[in-house]
Amino acid sequence: MTAEVASPAIETRPGGLWLAFSKNKLSWVGLGLLAAIVLVAIFAPLLAPYDPLEQNIVSRLEPPSAEFWLGTDSYGRDVLSxxxxxxxxSLVVGFVAILIAMAIGATLGxxxxxxxxxxxxxxxxxxxVMLSFPTLLLxxxxxxxxxxxxxxxxxxIAVTEIAPFARVARAPTxxxxxxxxxxxxxxxGSGHLRIMGRHxxxxxxxxxxxxxxLWMASAIRTEASLSFIGLGVPPPTPTWGSMIREGFENILDAWWLAVFPSLAILLTVLALNLLGDALRDAADPKSRES
Structure with a gap:
């Protein structure tokens, strides 16, 4: 005969998230930035003024103007699009890679x-052994x-993030x-799998x-770095890392090619870090009290 044993949650306050956001005003900035970036990615076909793959040699390397707000690249493609x-x-790679790493790493831990x-x-x-290698090198x-x-x-990218997730899951276990x-x-009489899954x-x-x-921000940086050195998504698919690579090659003639994708990465990573700080404060009672 078996009976159901309830496992008490360790510190689950319904207003914890709201309280953390109220104390950390910058978290709202992070949430707003991330929401805007996600909406831009979802509605890209509606927001992009031009086809991102369309080449126009006549308009190559044009600086920002009323026609091309962020200029054009060496093939005449619109940088904004x-x-x-x-x-x-960036968002798909970061989200899916972290989701895979979280599932495998947490299970191992x-x-x-x-x-x-x-x-x-x-x-x-x-x-x-995995942690002994720098994330980018691995x-x-x-x-x-x-x-x-x-x-x-x-x-x-998922493989590089498995070990940190495993360590985070192992300690409380x-x-x-x-x-x-x-x-x-x-x-x-509960089995091991039931105990691990339910309690x-x-x-x-x-x-x-x-x-x-927080590690999704790291995954996005890694994706941009690998794309920069040619190990990301093959061209002509637009990625921020490959755009920076092209801008680096033309940095003296077309500064906008590297600056704008770099700012996009900066804002995305900043948004995720600000949001992660608020989530950490909500989950950690000591952070909320301080």
Whole structure:
């Protein structure tokens, strides 16, 4: 005979998120910026004044003007249109890569922390090896082995973020598995998978979600860096990193090619960091009290 054991949530205050946003006014700026960037990416076909792939050699390397608000590139393509469509690549790569890394990393961290012993040491040893490489260098090696494509770029970035997620999930799991409600559930005959899924995961998922917003900013920077060196999405698909690369090659003649995509990356990363700070304050009672 088994009975259902309720696992108390560790600090879940309904107004915690609202309180964190109220105390941190900059979080509203981050939320507004991110919402605007997402809307621009969604409605790119409606907002882009020109086809981002259309070439016009007659209008090549024109500076910002009333006709081309952000100028044109060396092929005569409108920079504003390519910038708008490039937001889609950055957001999709960042979101999907972090989602994959969060699912795999959190699962590894929970299982390793719950089982412990040699298995925990083995998994953490492998993750420590991954963490010993700088994120960009590890992503570069994986992307170079897989080849340049959207799918391979997502895989490369996801692999670089698995280890941090695993560490974030493992630490609270080690503490939670000693709690009374877990022991009570185990005494009632609950299996290991049920305990991890119903009692441990809900009590540490907020930490993982908070970090995902911060690491999505890192994923977008990595995507831009890999695209800059030619290991991102193949041309002519517009990406912010490849636009910066072209601007770097023409920095003396066409400053706008590198400046505007760099500003787009800066604003996106800033928005995610500001939003992540608010989510962290909402999840951490000590941050809210201070």
């Amino acid at each position: 390519r910038l708008i469509y490039g937001a889609r690549i 929970i299982v390793a922390g719950y089982i412990g012993g040699l298995f925990d040491q083995f998994v953490m040893g492998l993750l420590d 992503g570069l090696m994986i992307a170079a082995m897989l080849g340049a494509s959207l799918e391979n770029l997502i895989i490369a 080690i503490s939670l598995k000693q709690r009374d409600f877990v022991e009570a559930s185990r005494s009632y 441990i995961l809900p009590n540490m998922v907020s930490d993982v979600v908070v970090m995902s917003s």
